[in-house]
Amino acid sequence: MDIVNEILERExxxxxxxxxxxxxxxxxxxxxIGTLFTFDSNDLDTKRLNSDxxxxxxxxxxxxxxxxxxxxxxxxxxxxxxxxxxxVKLPEPTTVLPRAKPVPKPRPLTKWQExxxxxxxxxxxxxxxxxxxxxxxxxxxxxxxxxxxEKEKNWLIEVPQNLDPMTDMYEKKAEAKSEKVAxxxxxxxxxxxxxxxxxxxxxxxxxxxxxxxxxxxxxAATVARASTASLGKFQDRLPKEKDARGKGVHELIPGKDxxxxxxxxxxxxxxxxxxxxxxxxxxxxxxxDMDKAxxxxxxxxxxxxxxEKKNEKPRGKxxxxxxxxxxxxxxxxKPKAGKGQRNPxxxxxxxxxx
Numbered sequence: 001m002d003i004v005n006e007i008l009e010r011e012x013x014x015x016x017x018x019x020x021x022x023x024x025x026x027x028x029x030x031x032x033i034g035t036l037f038t039f040d041s042n043d044l045d046t047k048r049l050n051s052d053x054x055x056x057x058x059x060x061x062x063x064x065x066x067x068x069x070x071x072x073x074x075x076x077x078x079x080x081x082x083x084x085x086x087x088v089k090l091p092e093p094t095t096v097l098p099r100a101k102p103v104p105k106p107r108p109l110t111k112w113q114e115x116x117x118x119x120x121x122x123x124x125x126x127x128x129x130x131x132x133x134x135x136x137x138x139x140x141x142x143x144x145x146x147x148x149x150e151k152e153k154n155w156l157i158e159v160p161q162n163l164d165p166m167t168d169m170y171e172k173k174a175e176a177k178s179e180k181v182a183x184x185x186x187x188x189x190x191x192x193x194x195x196x197x198x199x200x201x202x203x204x205x206x207x208x209x210x211x212x213x214x215x216x217x218x219x220a221a222t223v224a225r226a227s228t229a230s231l232g233k234f235q236d237r238l239p240k241e242k243d244a245r246g247k248g249v250h251e252l253i254p255g256k257d258x259x260x261x262x263x264x265x266x267x268x269x270x271x272x273x274x275x276x277x278x279x280x281x282x283x284x285x286x287x288x289d290m291d292k293a294x295x296x297x298x299x300x301x302x303x304x305x306x307x308e309k310k311n312e313k314p315r316g317k318x319x320x321x322x323x324x325x326x327x328x329x330x331x332x333x334k335p336k337a338g339k340g341q342r343n344p345x346x347x348x349x350x351x352x353x354x
Contacts, residue, residue, distance in 0.1 A: 034091050038069065
């Protein structure tokens with residue numbers, strides 16, 4: 001009997017854990033399946049709601065019952081299977097809800113997806129593991145374990161006969177991988193430009209009827225310059241080169257955020273900001289170095305005096321004769337001859353008589 005009682009208690013606990021999908025309500029709920037919205041107009045149990053002990057339990061049970069009724073309404077709609085999953089197509093919503101941004105549009109198909117849809121190519125699910133004969137073990141098709149297995153497998157790479165024997169095959173393999181990554185990135189950007197209906201210049205010489213315009217060339221140059229880690233901040237520019245502007249340029253440059261405008265301040269905030277700016281300007285007084293100022297003043301006076309001496313005119317009467325008519329030419333005053341007898345003892349220079 002103890003075993004029977006134990007089994008009955010266990011089943012009773014399971015029944016309490018998984019409640020039935022049928023819920024009885026005095027008034028039926030109002031549903032808006034398009035927005036997964038329901039409104040319960042039944043009265044609340046104020047006693048259980050005001051009690052601290054039973055409040056959380058009551059709210060939890062009420063939310064569970066209303067959610068169960070909403071799910072029952074959803075599964076009454078027609079269903080379909082999409083990639084091993086059962087889905088329900090919701091009807092158009094009847095309740096208008098405010099949104100900060102518009103409803104996102106479905107992502108446009110890529111070039112390959114359009115081609116596969118036109119040719120009827122379906123995507124097949126592949127296995128995650130693949131048997132490697134060389135390593136004799138199961139290797140994943142992608143992920144870090146795949147890279148580790150490739151490194152273990154290609155520990156030695158043979159140089160082909162048509163290449164230089166000193167060629168680094170590991171470097172050649174890394175270059176091929178980087179080119180493949182760059183090609184995929186270019187294809188991704190082309191898909192974005194095609195979805196946004198943005199024309200981009202062709203590679204090489206374009207056809208005469210489809211030449212790239214100046215705006216397209218500037219857009220391509222801006223995107224190419226912003227393809228670095230610093231988004232072109234440290235890249236050199238051509239003379240008179242400017243960033244491209246227009247619709248769709250921002251989407252082609254990933255990681256570049258637009259500058260958001262600050263909100264317009266109120267009159268009181270703007271007044272306080274202006275007063276703070278005036279205070280910061282008036283409180284800044286220049287520092288005066290007296291020693292430096294005195295030294296500079298003395299040096300200035302000395303320079304002025306030296307210039308005045310250079311420009312000072314010499315004293316004296318104007319010359320007679322050729323320079324008499326020119327008042328700017330002056331000559332020094334001729335000293336007077338001395339009066340008295342000649343000193344016979346003093347030798348004077350002169351021509352020696354024969």
